Amino acid sequence: MRKPLPIKALFDSDYIDQQVYVAGWLRSARRGKRFSFAVLNDGSCFQSLQIVIDNSRFPAHVLDNLHTGGCIAVEGTVVRSPGREQAIELQAQNITIFGTADPATYPLQKKQHSLEFLRTIAHLRPRTRFFSAVLRIRNTLSYAIHQFFQERGFFYIHTPIITASDCEGAGELFQVTTFDLNDVPKQDGMVDYQQDFFGKPAYLTVSGQLNVETTALALTKVYTFGPTFRAEHSNTPRHLAEFWMVEPEMAFYDLEDTMDLAEEFLKNIIQKVLDNHQDDLAFLSQFNQVDLTERLKRVIQEPYERLPYTEAIAILEASKKNFQFPVKWGIDLKTEHERYLTEEYFKKPVIVYNYPAEVKAFYMRQNDDGKTVAAMDVLFPEVGEIIGGSQREERYERLLQRIQTLGLKIEDYHWYLAIRQYGSAPHSGFGLGLERLVQFCTGMANIRDTIPFPRAYGLLNF
RNA sequence: GCCCUAGUAGCUCAGCGGUUAGAGCGGGUGGCUGUUAACCACCAGGUCGGGGGUUCGAAUCCCUCCUAGGGCGCCA
Numbered sequence: 001m002r003k004p005l006p007i008k009a010l011f012d013s014d015y016i017d018q019q020v021y022v023a024g025w026l027r028s029a030r031r032g033k034r035f036s037f038a039v040l041n042d043g044s045c046f047q048s049l050q051i052v053i054d055n056s057r058f059p060a061h062v063l064d065n066l067h068t069g070g071c072i073a074v075e076g077t078v079v080r081s082p083g084r085e086q087a088i089e090l091q092a093q094n095i096t097i098f099g100t101a102d103p104a105t106y107p108l109q110k111k112q113h114s115l116e117f118l119r120t121i122a123h124l125r126p127r128t129r130f131f132s133a134v135l136r137i138r139n140t141l142s143y144a145i146h147q148f149f150q151e152r153g154f155f156y157i158h159t160p161i162i163t164a165s166d167c168e169g170a171g172e173l174f175q176v177t178t179f180d181l182n183d184v185p186k187q188d189g190m191v192d193y194q195q196d197f198f199g200k201p202a203y204l205t206v207s208g209q210l211n212v213e214t215t216a217l218a219l220t221k222v223y224t225f226g227p228t229f230r231a232e233h234s235n236t237p238r239h240l241a242e243f244w245m246v247e248p249e250m251a252f253y254d255l256e257d258t259m260d261l262a263e264e265f266l267k268n269i270i271q272k273v274l275d276n277h278q279d280d281l282a283f284l285s286q287f288n289q290v291d292l293t294e295r296l297k298r299v300i301q302e303p304y305e306r307l308p309y310t311e312a313i314a315i316l317e318a319s320k321k322n323f324q325f326p327v328k329w330g331i332d333l334k335t336e337h338e339r340y341l342t343e344e345y346f347k348k349p350v351i352v353y354n355y356p357a358e359v360k361a362f363y364m365r366q367n368d369d370g371k372t373v374a375a376m377d378v379l380f381p382e383v384g385e386i387i388g389g390s391q392r393e394e395r396y397e398r399l400l401q402r403i404q405t406l407g408l409k410i411e412d413y414h415w416y417l418a419i420r421q422y423g424s425a426p427h428s429g430f431g432l433g434l435e436r437l438v439q440f441c442t443g444m445a446n447i448r449d450t451i452p453f454p455r456a457y458g459l460l461n462f
Numbered sequence: 463g464c465c466c467u468a469g470u471a472g473c474u475c476a477g478c479g480g481u482u483a484g485a486g487c488g489g490g491u492g493g494c495u496g497u498u499a500a501c502c503a504c505c506a507g508g509u510c511g512g513g514g515g516u517u518c519g520a521a522u523c524c525c526u527c528c529u530a531g532g533g534c535g536c537c538a
Contacts, residue, residue: 027499028498028499030495030497030498030500032494032495032496032497032500033494033495034495034496035495035496035497036497037496037497037498037500039498050497050498052496052497068488081496082496083496083497083498084498085497085498086498103488103489103490104472104488104489104490105472105489106472107472107473108473109472109473109487109488109489109499110487110488110499111473111474111487111488111499112474112499113473113474114473114474116530116531117473117474119530120530172536207538228538230536230537230538232536232537233463233536234463234535234536234537235463236532236533236534236535236536236537237531237532238537238538239536239537239538240538243538245538324534334534334535335534385537385538386538387538388537388538431538432538433537433538434538435538436538437538445532446531447538
């Protein structure tokens, strides 16, 4: 099949007076007496291409079927546009109609639709300027994440989607089963999992971290980047039940090395959005009412503030602010505390580290003070925590003791403990929720607008 | 899980006890036009989210359910 030239190419270099073949979806079509105008977009870039159609050269069945939403291919000559709103346009010589769209029923109009409405037509919203811009930026971030780690000698590891137990306590689990739930096999009144697919209970992963640690203690620097599933009943614009998470894990990295890496990582991938998406950012800035270029530059230019938890608490206590959640040593930082630190006190990203052990996960490395663990959170203005990470507890006895203290089952963690028993090494890592970063970079207020088909509590359409 | 707000035409909304429920956009028809979310005229389009109640009378007040959005918690 003949391959169309991406419309992006027409705007990136000079095609004036050249014959080209393009294809895409009509954003609008205006019929005139002598000329018709069609606005064609193929998603390759923010811009659309104006097609100029001399009505006398085309039969009625072509002209009658040019409507918003239709898919066409056009062969024609690129010329400078006499119109003010575009530099170039295409004089059509041949038009192929691939798919019509009945304007009486096609839901998208050539006007701004509410994001709420677009969520109800998730199968069509990639055709909008809003959503295509978000998807392009999401792609750039994903690619930049791989580039960043690949260029630094990290290996991409595929951790399992189905897991045998809640190995982090990171959240509520989705159970996986092939049982007919109307007729579950039972033994002594309890579900007989021996008859289930795996012969035991199975779940969707809430984090690849514990699995990826085993490969860090073999390949030294690794990362996993895949879907994650949490069954929390969270009903907010910041939570999804299915989201994508990046988790690097490095042997011979301590907490400070990890903070260095996290900062370099964020600056690197956000820079790529600035480098490649001026049009998308300008559009999203206008409609999300935030200067995204400014927002992104702000987290790239300056060094992030690094602050032990204990000092963060002291700053919050000294602030005399009337927080909804009172501040005292031992609490986990709430959104309002994070925002005070990043937006009012330091006015830039802040990395808080050495948190009280009680508010952090069992696997984090215990500090010598006996109270805190080597954890760190990168906090961004406006969004709060964007990265959470830690140095892992590599000392077998310490980890075993912690697992026992928290009442976790040792047999569930036998392999996780075993890598501390044989050739253990200091190691660290962090996790980044992709959609939260897409939210930050695009200014989308609702995380459901950062992924093509959002899944959330009570929400599973399409 | 808790709290708040809102569901009226395909979309965005007005109407908030009293005739036959309105506008803009979108759609159809006609006109006009190198147009720019074009423009002008006419036409079609609604069980006012579902159910129950109060009232002479309910889109409007009350109860309840559903759906959507926002705030908080949990978290990434």
